[in-house]
Amino acid sequence: MMGYASLEQTDAGLHMRQRSRAFIIAEATSPSSRNAFINADIAMGDTGVRRSIISQLSILYSGVYNATNVAFVGTHQHAGGGGYF
Numbered sequence: 001m002m003g004y005a006s007l008e009q010t011d012a013g014l015h016m017r018q019r020s021r022a023f024i025i026a027e028a029t030s031p032s033s034r035n036a037f038i039n040a041d042i043a044m045g046d047t048g049v050r051r052s053i054i055s056q057l058s059i060l061y062s063g064v065y066n067a068t069n070v071a072f073v074g075t076h077q078h079a080g081g082g083g084y085f
Contacts, residue, residue: 022036022037024036034064035070036057037071040072043074043076046072050070053070054066054067
């Protein structure tokens with residue numbers, strides 16, 4: 001609940017689906033050299049979530065995406081649910 005709950009409160013389940021937008025930036029002259037910018041409607045980008053994204057991208061696009069060309073950020077709004085860490 002991202003710090004806005006009292007310790008006695010609990011939550012469970014999926015109240016609101018989280019959304020994200022991904023932008024792929026590449027040069028037309030070098031399409032294999034690219035960057036992915038992922039903006040998620042969550043409070044912050046987390047390293048563990050970023051590693052999971054990179055792992056999945058590596059499976060789908062072997063040799064294209066890695067830790068040096070993927071950026072994962074959150075919009076830092078408090079409308080999304082918590083507990084994704």
